[in-house]
Amino acid sequence: DAGVTQSPTHLIKTRGQQVTLRCSPISGHKSVSWYQQVLGQGPQFIFQYYEKEERGRGNFPDRFSARQFPNYSSELNVNALLLGDSALYLCASSLDNYGYTFGSGTRLTVV
Amino acid sequence: QQPVQSPQAVILREGEDAVINCSSSKALYSVHWYRQKHGEAPVFLMILLKGGEQKGHEKISASFNEKKQQSSLYLTASQLSYSGTYFCGTAGSSNTGKLIFGQGTTLQVKP
Numbered sequence: 623d624a625g626v627t628q629s630p631t632h633l634i635k636t637r638g639q640q641v642t643l644r645c646s647p648i649s650g651h652k653s654v655s656w657y658q659q660v661l662g663q664g665p666q667f668i669f670q671y672y673e674k675e676e677r678g679r680g681n682f683p684d685r686f687s688a689r690q691f692p693n694y695s696s697e698l699n700v701n702a703l704l705l706g707d708s709a710l711y712l713c714a715s716s717l718d719n720y721g722y723t724f725g726s727g728t729r730l731t732v733v
Numbered sequence: 734q735q736p737v738q739s740p741q742a743v744i745l746r747e748g749e750d751a752v753i754n755c756s757s758s759k760a761l762y763s764v765h766w767y768r769q770k771h772g773e774a775p776v777f778l779m780i781l782l783k784g785g786e787q788k789g790h791e792k793i794s795a796s797f798n799e800k801k802q803q804s805s806l807y808l809t810a811s812q813l814s815y816s817g818t819y820f821c822g823t824a825g826s827s828n829t830g831k832l833i834f835g836q837g838t839t840l841q842v843k844p
C-alpha cells in the first residue's frame with residue numbers, strides 16, 4: 623500500500639509569489655491534515671479536511687487556504703509568500719483520527 | 734496551548750532506558766506520540782485516549798494521566814534505531830484532527 627504522497631518534494635519561490643502543494647492520502651483515508659514545521663520545532667496545525675469539508679483551522683493568516691477533492695486528495699495554497707513561510711509542509715492522513723500517517727513533506731524555501 | 738516536553742535532549746548508551754514526558758495545561762482527549770528522524774516524516778508510535786484505550790506499536794509503552802494532563806513515553810533497552818526527535822501531540826476533542834505538538838525531545842543512542 624502506498625503511503626501518503628506529497629509533491630513537490632522541494633520548492634524555491636520568491637517573496638510575493640503563490641504556491642500550491644499537493645497531497646494524496648492513503649487509500650481509504652478520508653481525513654487530511656496540513657502542518658507547517660519550522661526547523662527545530664514541532665509541526666504546527668494549519669488545516670484539517672474530512673469528506674471535503676474543513677473541520678479545523680489553525681492560527682494562520684488568510685493567505686493560507688486548502689481544499690479536498692472527491693478522491694480525498696488535497697491541495698494547500700499559500701499566497702503572497704513571505705520569507706517566514708519557509709518551512710517543511712507536512713500532510714497527514716487518517717482513517718479515524720486515531721493515528722496519523724505523515725507524508726515526507728514539501729520543503730518550501732522563500733527567497 | 735503547546736504541551737511542554739521534558740527533557741529537551743537525552744543521550745543514552747544502547748540498552749539503557751529513557752522516559753520522555755509531555756505535560757499540557759488543558760484538558761485532553763488524547764495524546765499521540767511520534768518519532769522523527771532527521772530529514773524524514775514523523776512516524777506514528779502510539780495514541781493514548783481518555784478512558785484508558787491505547788493503540789500503537791507493541792514495543793512502545795506509554796502512560797496517560799488524564800487528571801494531570803500528562804503523558805510519558807517509556808523507551809526500554811534502547812537501540813541505535815531509537816535515535817531521533819520525539820514529539821507528543823495533544824488533542825482536546827475526539828472530533829478534531831488538530832494536534833498541538835510539543836517542542837520535541839531529541840534522543841541520541843550511542844553504541
